[in-house]
Amino acid sequence: YDIDIVFLQETWxxxxxxxxxxxxxxxxLDMINVNxxxxxxxxxxxxxxxxGLNIKQTRNRRIYxxxxxxxxxxxxxxSNIRFFNLYRPPYSAKHKVTINQFIEEFESFLNQRVALHRxxxxxxxxxxxxxxxxx
Numbered sequence: 046y047d048i049d050i051v052f053l054q055e056t057w058x059x060x061x062x063x064x065x066x067x068x069x070x071x072x073x074l075d076m077i078n079v080n081x082x083x084x085x086x087x088x089x090x091x092x093x094x095x096x097g098l099n100i101k102q103t104r105n106r107r108i109y110x111x112x113x114x115x116x117x118x119x120x121x122x123x124s125n126i127r128f129f130n131l132y133r134p135p136y137s138a139k140h141k142v143t144i145n146q147f148i149e150e151f152e153s154f155l156n157q158r159v160a161l162h163r164x165x166x167x168x169x170x171x172x173x174x175x176x177x178x179x180x
Contacts, residue, residue, distance in 0.1 A: 049095050050119075054132040054171040056080075056089035069093055077102045079115040090115045090130045090170065103127070109154065111147040114170070116158065127162045131170035144174060 058065060058080050069076040074093050077100070081088030090113055094100055099120040112133040119126045133147055134140045159166050 049098060050100075050128075051093045052128070052130040052169055053091045053093065054089075054130065055087065056091045057087055058089045058091070075100070077115060077117060079105065079113060081113055088113055088132055088134060090132050092117055092128070092130060107154075107157070109150045111142040111150045112154075112172075114154075118164075125164035127159075127164060127166050129159070129166070129168045129170075131168065131172065133170075133172045133174075135173040147172075 056065075056078060058078055066076050066078065073096065075096050075098075076091055076093050078089065078091035092100075092115060101118050101120075103116040103118060105114065105116065112131050114129055114131040116130075117128050119128065134142075136143060159168070
């Protein structure tokens with residue numbers, strides 16, 4: 046396979062996950078990751094890509110309670126594509142954030158981070174919204 050970029054959710058990396066990043070780098074790949082800051086385990090988002098791509102991580106200006114994300118810009122052939130890779134943990138005893146709270150924060154995120162970008166935008170990830178269940 047000739048894959049340029051892979052986006053991951055639930056990496057479960059924390060501050061001690063530097064060995065995983067080093068292992069990815071040892072295989073000739075680059076990794077950009079954001080570890081979960083609100084809890085000790087679970088969550089986390091990452092992007093693994095081939096070296097040589099013109100990719101730059103943008104600063105996460107705000108920490109959201111209902112989701113975490115990593116944002117990268119890819120410049121290629123005069124285009125600027127911004128990728129947002131999100132992970133929303135499901136509602137649980139440890140993460141008591143409802144879908145309605147997520148939607149409010151996600152709307153703010155769209156207005157503050159996405160609407161201001163001049164270029165193409167790709168939003169992807171694991172939103173943990175299961176239409177067959179009530180939360």
